[in-house]
Amino acid sequence: MNAPSPASAIRFQSVIKRYRKTTAVDQVSFDVPSGVVFALLGDNGAGKTTSIKAMLGTVRIDGGSIRVLGCDPVADSVALRHRIGIVPEQPSLYDWMTVDETGWFAAGFHAEGFLARYRESIRRFGIAPGKRIRELSKGMKAKVALSLATAHEPELLILDEPTSGLDPMVRREFLESMIERAATGQTVFLSSHQINEVERVADHVALMKQGRLVHCESLESLKRNTRELLVNVTDTGVPSPLGGDNVISANRTGRQWRLLVRDVTDSQIAEIENSEFVDRCSVNEPSLEEIFVGYIGESMSTDDGMPQPRPQSDDQPLAPEVSS
Ligand SMILES: Nc1ncnc2c1ncn2[C@@H]1O[C@H](COP(=O)(O)OP(=O)(O)OP(=O)(O)O)[C@@H](O)[C@H]1O
Numbered sequence: 001m002n003a004p005s006p007a008s009a010i011r012f013q014s015v016i017k018r019y020r021k022t023t024a025v026d027q028v029s030f031d032v033p034s035g036v037v038f039a040l041l042g043d044n045g046a047g048k049t050t051s052i053k054a055m056l057g058t059v060r061i062d063g064g065s066i067r068v069l070g071c072d073p074v075a076d077s078v079a080l081r082h083r084i085g086i087v088p089e090q091p092s093l094y095d096w097m098t099v100d101e102t103g104w105f106a107a108g109f110h111a112e113g114f115l116a117r118y119r120e121s122i123r124r125f126g127i128a129p130g131k132r133i134r135e136l137s138k139g140m141k142a143k144v145a146l147s148l149a150t151a152h153e154p155e156l157l158i159l160d161e162p163t164s165g166l167d168p169m170v171r172r173e174f175l176e177s178m179i180e181r182a183a184t185g186q187t188v189f190l191s192s193h194q195i196n197e198v199e200r201v202a203d204h205v206a207l208m209k210q211g212r213l214v215h216c217e218s219l220e221s222l223k224r225n226t227r228e229l230l231v232n233v234t235d236t237g238v239p240s241p242l243g244g245d246n247v248i249s250a251n252r253t254g255r256q257w258r259l260l261v262r263d264v265t266d267s268q269i270a271e272i273e274n275s276e277f278v279d280r281c282s283v284n285e286p287s288l289e290e291i292f293v294g295y296i297g298e299s300m301s302t303d304d305g306m307p308q309p310r311p312q313s314d315d316q317p318l319a320p321e322v323s324s
Helices: 048-056 077-081 099-107 114-125 138-150 168-183 195-199 219-225 266-273 288-298
Strands: 008-019 022-033 037-041 063-068 084-087 156-160 187-192 204-209 212-218 226-233 247-253 256-262 278-284
Touching (some): 022 063, 048 156, 099 114, 099 138, 114 138, 156 168, 168 187, 204 288, 219 288, 247 288
Parallel strands (some): 022 212
Antiparallel strands (some): 204 212, 226 278
16 A cells, blocks of 8 residues: 655755765755646756656765655665656667567556556557657657656656657647646656746746755746846946845846846835936846846855845945845
8 A cells, every 4th residue: 555645745855965076966955745746947967867866766865864755765665666657867768679568568567557558648649559669769769758657657757857859849748748647636846957848837946056956936936926127227336226135136237237036015116216326117027047047147055055145246235125
């Protein structure tokens, strides 16, 4: 019998993983709530694959703790294998097998019903079951890998860069199927460096940079609470019109300040607009990519991994610092 799913499908607490001199995962903590699509974003080398390997128990961590579906990924790896589906960055399939033989082979490791569900998935993807794996395109192989990862109806599906190298149509198909999965209560954890495409499917997003967790939040709250302020000031010497913890990033081009801010109230915006050094202030909704560029571009790592506001100019802000 499977244990009941805990509220957190995955829990990282101060996880550290070092490879010789490289700290690939550096004090990372996050919770993946059950039943959501959770996207871990970051550039090459950010530590995404290492985090996935750690949650699968295929690398041993050097510090902290990990729970996956309430279990220890190393001690409970066999039990977890039946509750998790994995689509690795480069699926390892036997080239000489046919698509159907691949499913038949994998079915040997799983409970009854696996092969029927695998065949149904392959049929829906429109892949010929008699084709050999070596004859498949990259997109078709990815679909076979997804069919294998889901035919045992796992509670948690983990995908490492699932759309890398796929054409736009297949990428869309793949990501949309993740939303369907989450709608049935399955938890989907995926890593990606494609912020834009993840924006359409993820409920929660986490951002890593050089092993550190820069930010983690539900997409809805991130987008609701973050704003871009474009402030035209009277002179190029006028400092940032806002400072404090609410400023994610501040950049000046000529007489215009571009501020990425959080939790800023209407009265704070009115205060900026009414400043004698401000000509005009407009408020926009930034894209997820713009928000993350703000966090990554301006962030300074601190002990808790959170970014510090760091205006590019050394000038003091015009308006008083904003408290939340
Ligand atoms: N087996 C290993 N031995 C030594 N260093 C490693 C090993 N695996 C990863 N690293 C290093 O750890 C860091 C994180 O790598 P990781 O593969 O986790 O990043 P990633 O975010 O998945 O990158 P990508 O998007 O390129 O797959 C990198 O600096 C990488 O060089």
